[in-house]
Amino acid sequence: MNSKDLTRRQFIAVASAGSLAAAASRTIPAYGNIAGKASKLAILGGEPVRKNRSWPRWPHWDDDVAESVMKTLKSRIWCRIQSKSGTVPTFEKKFAELIGSRFCVATGSGTQALHTCVEALGIGAGDEVITSPYTDPGTIASILAARALPVMADLDRESFQLDPDDVERRVTENTKAIMPVHMMGQPCHMDRFMEIAKKHNLKVIEDACQAHLAEYRGKKLGTIGDLGCFSFQSSKTIACGEGGGITGDDEELMDKCYTVHNHGTSRRGRTEVAGPKYRMNEFEAAVLLGQWPGIHERFARRNANANHLTARMKDIPGILPQKLYEGTASGSFYLYAMSYRKEHFNDVDRSKFLKALSAEGVSLSPYIRQGLHREPWIEHILNSRVYKRMFSGQRLRRYREETPCPTCDQVCEEMVMIWASGPLLASKEDMDDIADAIQKVYENRDKLASI
Numbered sequence: 001m002n003s004k005d006l007t008r009r010q011f012i013a014v015a016s017a018g019s020l021a022a023a024a025s026r027t028i029p030a031y032g033n034i035a036g037k038a039s040k041l042a043i044l045g046g047e048p049v050r051k052n053r054s055w056p057r058w059p060h061w062d063d064d065v066a067e068s069v070m071k072t073l074k075s076r077i078w079c080r081i082q083s084k085s086g087t088v089p090t091f092e093k094k095f096a097e098l099i100g101s102r103f104c105v106a107t108g109s110g111t112q113a114l115h116t117c118v119e120a121l122g123i124g125a126g127d128e129v130i131t132s133p134y135t136d137p138g139t140i141a142s143i144l145a146a147r148a149l150p151v152m153a154d155l156d157r158e159s160f161q162l163d164p165d166d167v168e169r170r171v172t173e174n175t176k177a178i179m180p181v182h183m184m185g186q187p188c189h190m191d192r193f194m195e196i197a198k199k200h201n202l203k204v205i206e207d208a209c210q211a212h213l214a215e216y217r218g219k220k221l222g223t224i225g226d227l228g229c230f231s232f233q234s235s236k237t238i239a240c241g242e243g244g245g246i247t248g249d250d251e252e253l254m255d256k257c258y259t260v261h262n263h264g265t266s267r268r269g270r271t272e273v274a275g276p277k278y279r280m281n282e283f284e285a286a287v288l289l290g291q292w293p294g295i296h297e298r299f300a301r302r303n304a305n306a307n308h309l310t311a312r313m314k315d316i317p318g319i320l321p322q323k324l325y326e327g328t329a330s331g332s333f334y335l336y337a338m339s340y341r342k343e344h345f346n347d348v349d350r351s352k353f354l355k356a357l358s359a360e361g362v363s364l365s366p367y368i369r370q371g372l373h374r375e376p377w378i379e380h381i382l383n384s385r386v387y388k389r390m391f392s393g394q395r396l397r398r399y400r401e402e403t404p405c406p407t408c409d410q411v412c413e414e415m416v417m418i419w420a421s422g423p424l425l426a427s428k429e430d431m432d433d434i435a436d437a438i439q440k441v442y443e444n445r446d447k448l449a450s451i
């Protein structure tokens with residue numbers, strides 16, 4: 001079975017019976033709503049597939065959100081320590097319930113959540129944490145902030161996620177944790193990461209910053225490892241501008257997370273450890289609570305639309321939706337991501353494909369342009385007095401030698417995606433526009449070289 005079949009099969013597993021039946025019974029002409037093979041590319045003067053170019057806007061707000069923020073404003077409780085029943089403690093209870101964890105500690109960002117976990121697990125100078133180079137800089141920043149070494153492993157080309165075999169190859173005697181990242185809001189290979197962690201006695205901090213409500217083997221992401229971290233930054237599928245959250249079941253460890261994020265001061269009022277001040281404020285939690293109605297509906301709609309898109313993509317060689325691992329039940333769909341394989345498009349570069357698509361009224365884009373293993377922070381730490389003091393010259397030399405992640409480079413070059421938080425809330429017909437436009441460009445691939 002090739003990866004494309006796998007992806008489709010797994011997406012189908014996610015579909016509700018209704019949307020599945022609709023997708024299966026829909027008679028899709030050679031390409032959806034458009035006239036046929038002869039249809040001229042819009043970039044060459046033809047009619048664009050999509051004339052209405054607007055998409056549902058994101059982040060979401062409505063009267064409930066506005067009312068929730070005004071209520072907090074008028075209450076004069078603007079900081080979490082003013083009240084045990086303020087918006088932040090309320091949000092923590094509701095988010096823990098939503099995700100299926102015993103506890104939640106809200107923070108000011110996903111980066112702060114991750115850093116708090118690293119500190120709470122006692123990871124610091126001289127320690128190593130294995131993670132992905134294909135992620136937001138916040139993932140790496142959380143490890144660097146603790147003065148530990150972020151060791152980057154390479155990716156699986158088809159899932160865009162960390163490759164478990166490469167993670168295991170990079171375990172050393174100083175490795176303390178794995179920080180798997182659920183990219184695009186889809187589960188990474190958690191079975192394997194949990195297995196590796198058990199074998200080498202490592203902690204697992206799930207970077208679920210993009211993965212709200214996504215489910216893997218009956219559990220929500222962020223509840224499988226020792227700790228899970230979320231971001232509520234504006235673009236995320238649950239958003240409040242800037243915000244974050246830690247989830248976990250271990251009461252003692254979660255209490256430590258609270259202490260660390262509260263400048264080292266525990267719930268008992270004693271300043272017990274070193275810690276930054278990372279508290280979420282009451283306005284951020286008010287925005288999040290105001291959005292509660294509709295969270296499940298929005299999640300279901302993104303999944304149904306993603307299933308529909310994936311079903312349509314199966315007819316287009318050279319466009320491979322993100323591979324999902326066995327056990328994936330649903331995704332957050334922060335992004336809907338695909339691999340553009342130019343060998344199926346007469347070897348035309350991705351930029352021309354995207355240009356032609358944009359003229360059809362459908363804008364896809366590359367995502368991360370280059371992995372974090374190619375950013376200057378590496379030279380910065382390798383040359384820093386602090387890192388030279390904490391790690392041996394031999395370790396730092398080997399670190400430099402082992403930074404290449406060729407599959408990550410390939411993923412960066414091949415990726416095309418739609419920011420999905422808003423657009424995947426649109427209608428099935430809107431999804432057909434996306435698929436029709438891609439199919440039209442594919443059918444006209446022999447003309448792309450000239451644009």
Ligand SMILES: Cc1ncc(COP(=O)(O)O)c(C=O)c1O
Pocket residue numbers: 109110111112135136138139181182207209210230231232233242243244
């Ligand atoms: C995978 C991942 N990790 C970490 C972060 C950091 O979260 P924040 O921006 O809330 O600090 C993000 C945010 O984009 C992310 O996507």
